């Protein structure tokens with residue numbers, strides 16, 4: 001069964017542009033895949049804990065040697081990894097916060113980039129284990145970073161592409177809604193352009 005993992009990371013619920021656009025993607029994807037399954041991971045609804053010493057200990061303890069306490073500590077991370085592995089397509093809503101990703105998306109990465117589960121070390125360096133998937137990342141930003149004087153401050157898109165590539169997801173499409181705080185007209189135009197991109201992307 002075709003499976004879509006829908007991840008929202010905006011702390012805003014009403015008025016969130018990234019949530020509006022990921023919801024559009026999901027609606028269109030459902031239309032294209034009537035028998036498909038959608039897994040919802042809302043990082044505002046379930047706030048992920050920061051990585052702790054106990055969690056790192058559990059990460060680096062083989063599954064069959066973990067204590068019951070370590071098993072409980074790692075359970076949420078395992079569930080997040082399982083969601084990624086179950087998906088054929090992953091749509092991520094990614095607002096820019098202070099030139100980078102939201103802290104919730106960073107936390108998700110810290111729970112999902114797992115040695116032995118989503119990447120492994122080899123003599124040639126780390127190799128991603130999450131292969132054959134497509135990711136669509138909806139970027140929402142108040143300012144403009146794709147060109148102009150603030151281009152060098154875009155720590156968001158290189159990071160997202162970098163970490164997804166690190167775990168093996170190299171088919172990554174970015175849907176960019178930027179300049180949202182500059183003018184209402186510009187924001188509406190950017191959102192309309194994204195809706196068109198999403199319609200095309202959800203049909204792939």
Ligand SMILES: Cc1cc2nc3c(=O)[nH]c(=O)nc-3n(C[C@H](O)[C@H](O)[C@H](O)COP(=O)(O)O)c2cc1C
Pocket residue numbers: 010011012015016017018019094095096097098099100140141142143144180
């Ligand atoms: C804490 C915070 C930090 C932000 N930092 C930036 C920023 O560095 N650059 C930018 O262009 N917009 C920034 N914004 C504006 C958001 O990117 C913009 O409102 C976007 O629409 C957020 O996505 P959302 O509508 O899905 O919540 C920030 C907003 C918040 C709340």
